[in-house]
Amino acid sequence: MAKTKLHRLGDLQLRIMQVLWDRGEATVAEVHDLLGARPRLAYTTVATMLRKMEVRGLVAHRTEGRTFVYRAAVAAERVSGNMAEHVLDRLFQGSLATMVNHLLTAREVSPDELAKLETLIAERKRAS
Amino acid sequence: MAKTKLHRLGDLQLRIMQVLWDRGEATVAEVHDLLGARPRLAYTTVATMLRKMEVRGLVAHRTEGRTFVYRAAVAAERVSGNMAEHVLDRLFQGSLATMVNHLLTAREVSPDELAKLETLIAERKRAS
DNA sequence: GTTGACAAACTACCACGGTAGTATTATCAA
DNA sequence: TTGATAATACTACCGTGGTAGTTTGTCAAC
Secondary structure (H helix, E strand, O other), X not given: OOOOOOOOOOHHHHHHHHHXXXXXXXXXXXXXXXXXXXXXXXXXXXXXXXXXXXXXXXXXXXXXXXXXXXXXXXXXXXXXXXXHHHHHHHHHOOOHHHHHHHHHHHOOOOHHHXXXXXXXXXXXXXXX | OOOOOOOOOOHXXXXXXXXXXXXXXXXXXXXXXXXXXXXXXXXXXXXXXXXXXXXXXXXXXXXXXXXXXXXXXXXXXXXXXXHHHHXXXXXXXXXXXXXHHHHXXXXXXXXHHHHHHHHHHHXXXXXX
């Protein structure tokens, strides 16, 4: 399996992956529907993108009748992890604290989120 | 000034920005040296990239004699913020806790980092 | 003055994300 | 049998990141 650079997926590709991760499997038509962007994409755009993504190893398909049923070929965790780590390393020199600091000041974070974060950190401290 | 999409900067562009953020100003030769990648990039590659980046409004330059002295034209915080938020929204549905969870499990985090994180969260809680 | 070094400008390519039209083919209904 | 429908396949195009060679201009040293 080629060293598929998992960071650097385009926006459309990410949105498609999201659909597949959510649904498990989906036909081109289903992906097309579920994307539902403002200037609705052409059906063929989605089909082409899926084909390109299959070449890159991001998705795979099985055939049902004459319809392709696509599924994700890489786990959401791997992609999320890779992209998040990439940003962390390139932009924040690997410092999670710096990154979180930026994000905390840049946007509203609900008390609920804060509580969850607190628990996470506490758990991590205990484990080390 | 065009709506410079600040998320989606390539790797080389980010590394160049990093140099400029660090140094304030730098000539092409200096940037070229400071990048110091394994298969060393050609001087002209860096020069070309800087010119392209100037068109996009990422950097600017002044002339000193006949050499260009470049500087960043966008703040590190804006770029970091944009890219981090983009990943957060696209990959973690905006949940900071989810993102941090991934990053905590994916890599070693020093006790020092954990302590800083704890402080950040605590401060944030108090402020809300 | 001619030469050599260096800087920028220009030009050229490739890869790939994104977008979509056209062509082909398989299937089903009238 | 014919025609409509719907699916994939093929092709094409643009923008831009990345990479670098070639050309041109200029300054300094000989």
